[in-house]
Amino acid sequence: MTTSPLPGTIRHDEIVPARAPWMHRVAAGETLRIVDLEGNQAVDFLMYAADDDSERYSAQDTIAAQRNLFLRECAVLLSNEGRPMMTITGTSVAYHDTIGGACSCESNTLRYGHHTKAQHSCVDNFLDANIRAGRGKRDMVSNINFFMNVPVEADGTLGIVDGISAPGLTVDLRAEMDVIVVVSNCPQINNPCNGFNPTPVRMQVSA
Amino acid sequence: MTTTTADPYGARDHARAMTGTRVEAMPTLPAAALDAPGETVWEETIAPAGYTSRRIARGTRLRLIDVAGDACASMLVFNAETPTERLNVADTLKVQWNGYLGAGRLLLSDMGRVMMTILEDDAGTHDAFCGASNEASNARAYGDGKNYGAHPNARDRFMLGVARHGLGRKDVHPCINWFKGVRIADDGATLPETGPFPPGRTLVLRAEMELVVVLANCPHVLDTRADFTVTSLRATAWRGEPAAEDDPVRTATPEGLRAFLNTEDLYAR
Numbered sequence: 001m002t003t004s005p006l007p008g009t010i011r012h013d014e015i016v017p018a019r020a021p022w023m024h025r026v027a028a029g030e031t032l033r034i035v036d037l038e039g040n041q042a043v044d045f046l047m048y049a050a051d052d053d054s055e056r057y058s059a060q061d062t063i064a065a066q067r068n069l070f071l072r073e074c075a076v077l078l079s080n081e082g083r084p085m086m087t088i089t090g091t092s093v094a095y096h097d098t099i100g101g102a103c104s105c106e107s108n109t110l111r112y113g114h115h116t117k118a119q120h121s122c123v124d125n126f127l128d129a130n131i132r133a134g135r136g137k138r139d140m141v142s143n144i145n146f147f148m149n150v151p152v153e154a155d156g157t158l159g160i161v162d163g164i165s166a167p168g169l170t171v172d173l174r175a176e177m178d179v180i181v182v183v184s185n186c187p188q189i190n191n192p193c194n195g196f197n198p199t200p201v202r203m204q205v206s207a
Numbered sequence: 208m209t210t211t212t213a214d215p216y217g218a219r220d221h222a223r224a225m226t227g228t229r230v231e232a233m234p235t236l237p238a239a240a241l242d243a244p245g246e247t248v249w250e251e252t253i254a255p256a257g258y259t260s261r262r263i264a265r266g267t268r269l270r271l272i273d274v275a276g277d278a279c280a281s282m283l284v285f286n287a288e289t290p291t292e293r294l295n296v297a298d299t300l301k302v303q304w305n306g307y308l309g310a311g312r313l314l315l316s317d318m319g320r321v322m323m324t325i326l327e328d329d330a331g332t333h334d335a336f337c338g339a340s341n342e343a344s345n346a347r348a349y350g351d352g353k354n355y356g357a358h359p360n361a362r363d364r365f366m367l368g369v370a371r372h373g374l375g376r377k378d379v380h381p382c383i384n385w386f387k388g389v390r391i392a393d394d395g396a397t398l399p400e401t402g403p404f405p406p407g408r409t410l411v412l413r414a415e416m417e418l419v420v421v422l423a424n425c426p427h428v429l430d431t432r433a434d435f436t437v438t439s440l441r442a443t444a445w446r447g448e449p450a451a452e453d454d455p456v457r458t459a460t461p462e463g464l465r466a467f468l469n470t471e472d473l474y475a476r
Contacts (some may be wrong), residue, residue, distance in 0.1 A: 054376045059297075060338025063397060064428045070395035080362065080379070081341035095395070099306070099336065101297020106319030108425065109469065110302045110462045123317075137291045138377040140317065152391040156307030158300060 003092050003170045006033055012205040018198040021125035023133065025050060026175040030207040031089065034183075036147050038199035040163035042186040043146040044102045044122040046139075047077075047085055053135055055079045059098040059142035059179075063177050070095035071144065077173070084176040088112060091165055091171040095143040099152075103188045105190035108149035112190045125184030133180070135202055141161065145186075146171050148193050162192045210421075217328045223325060231255060232439055240418040243270070247444030253424045253440040258364035260371050260421040262287050263414050265474070266454045268446045273330065273386045273408040275438035279401075281339050283369065283421040284322050288372055289338075290419065292318045296335050296381040302462050306391060308333045308383065311456055313463055314412075317402075321463070322418060324456050327411040330458035332388030332400045335462075339365060339382050340428040348426075349435045358435045364423035372419050385410055387427035399429035404438075414464075416471050 011030070016022045018041075026032050034043055049055035058080040063069055065078055070093045077086045088096075101107075101153045104123035108116040123140065130139055147165040187198050209219040232254030238247045248267065252274070253259050263269060271280050286292035295317035300306050302315055314323040339361035345352025353358040354367065365379045378461045386408060388400035402404060414420075424440040426432075450457040450467060 040330060056382070060336065060381050061341065061344075064337040064344070067397045067429070068395045069391060071398065080341065082341045099297060100301050101295065104298075104317065104319070106317070106469070107295075107298045107315075110298075110319050110465050114465065137317075142297045142381045150301075152306050152395070154393075156305045156391075158306045159304050160301070179450070182440065 003168070004090065006031060006172070006204060006206040007141060008206045009035070010204055010206050012203070014203045016183065016185045016201050016203055019120055020185050020201050021129040021182040022185065022203060023129040024181050024203065024205065025178065026181055026205055027178050027207070028175050031172055031174045031203050032181065033170055033204040033206070034146055035202035036165045036169050037167065037202055039169070039199055040147065040165050040195040041166040041199045042148040042188065042193040043201055044126070044184040044186050045144040046126060046141070046182045047179045048135070048139070049079060049085070050180050053139065053180065055081050055083070056139065056141060057085060057143070059144070062098060065155055069099055071098055077144070085179050086173040086175050089172045091173045092169040093147055093171065094172065097148040097150040098142065099158070100145050100148060100150045100183065102143050103186065108190065116190060119189070120187040122184035122186050122188070126182055129182045145193070160191050160193050184204065219316050220269060224333065228289040241322065241441045243443050243445045245447055247443065247445050249442060249444035251442050252423060253442060255439060256359050256425050257367045258366035258421070258423040259442070260300065260419060262419050263444055264415050265281055265414055266446065267414045267444050268326070269412045269420065270443045270445045271385060271410045273404065273431060274405045274406060274441050276404040276408070277402055277436055277438040278440040279427045279437055280440050281365070281382045281388045281423045282385060283380060283382050285366055285372070285374070285419040286316065287417040287419045290372065290378065292316050293378070293380050294322060294383070295395065296383060299333055302466070308335055311459060313466060314383070315466055318469070320473060321415040321466045323408070324413045324415060324450060326330040326413050327409065330404070330410060332386065332404065332410040334384040334387055334427070336389050336391070337384065337397060340425055344428050346375055359425055361423040361425040364425060365421055368421035368423065384427055387430070389429065399427065399431070401427050401430040402476040413447065415467070416473070443454070459471065
């Protein structure tokens with residue numbers, strides 16, 4: 001699939017280094033484009049209503065309302081109050097994950113062994129960004145993993161498998177309300193979500 | 208019996224005359240349950256659309272019964288001593304490599320620890336994907352969804368439940384729905400299994416940590432029935448010990464074993 005030009009003018013354009021957090025306010029009507037620069041990079045994504053951060057992205061509400069686990073084009077990302085926060089207006093990747101959650105040093109000890117405790121994680125990135133804005137651990141909820149692939153088999157078996165992204169593929173999100181977006185450009189090196197090699201992503205905001 | 212409530216004496220007599228009233232949905236104090244195999248510490252029937260919250264000790268067995276076949280036991284779980292540690296649904300599924308909950312599975316916290324073990328489950332229809340109904344979803348389905356109305360929603364019930372433990376709206380995290388199921392199709396579609404089911408289906412959980420458990424009993428968010436359909440939920444808890452070193456659930460998987468080691472490390476003090 002090809003990626004069309006962003007509508008309007010670019011108001012923000014930034015490269016998020018591999019393994020790093022990123023936080024940005026996106027106003028209602030603006031479009032955020034995430035570019036998977038080198039392919040198969042998981043972008044862990046949370047968002048909060050800008051005027052009341054106890055309203056935040058809800059994976060379960062989003063799944064229930066769209067009656068599907070996979071986030072595809074036209075998916076409306078809902079808050080814990082059932083309100084639209086952002087809409088996926090375009091994506092050159094078939095679908096994105098919202099059940100796999102974020103890696104943490106604690107969950108890494110369960111998945112791979114206690115030797116991984118010292119590794120950097122998405123929860124550390126989310127906390128790093130959020131704490132600087134007055135949010136803490138209570139603000140951590142199930143997130144979106146853009147460019148990540150988590151299929152569910154008939155017997156319920158699920159897992160993070162090889163990605164379906166490629167260099168230059170994108171996802172576009174139109175803000176339906178003013179939101180604070182918090183991203184962890186995932187540092188995971190133990191599973192296929194980043195091809196075992198975290199890489200940078202590009203964030204563009206246009207209006 | 209004739210009473211007057213025109214003065215405080217009469218009002219007092221009137222109120223006290225209610226002593227001993229029994230209805231279906233109420234706690235039994237002191238806790239007693241003839242069908243509990245241990246020393247009972249909690250016996251309560253939660254009303255249709257009702258909620259409750261409770262601290263339970265490490266090792267406690269918590270039995271939930273879908274009394275009449277249409278309960279939906281939405282549940283939040285907190286570490287009672289440090290409530291910023293709570294159930295993490297994503298880790299619970301991802302770490303155990305499975306999206307369907309049943310006997311032998313663990314409920315994991317966001318700190319990599321086992322909070323609860325599912326010891327027995329004869330229901331098999333549970334949901335960890337679709338979460339709680341909210342005011343907007345109940346308003347769409349039933350015309351209103353407010354706590355003070357006829358169709359309360361599970362998320363607002365949670366809010367009242369957590370408030371009893373000093374917690375707030377930010378603490379209402381993704382939940383598990385017991386007794387109402389959601390299966391996943393190849394294309395990711397959610398396939399609800401909302402019953403009604405045979406009465407008496409039973410689930411037994413073991414607390415592996417000191418916990419606060421919050422339960423809301425409202426219709427599942429994907430329940431397509433036009434009427435607000437939900438029936439009573441019975442909760443019974445009795446004393447017990449957490450998983451022993453050779454517990455078959457504890458040693459069943461490498462991921463689970465490490466989660467138990469992390470829990471035991473918390474209590475190595």
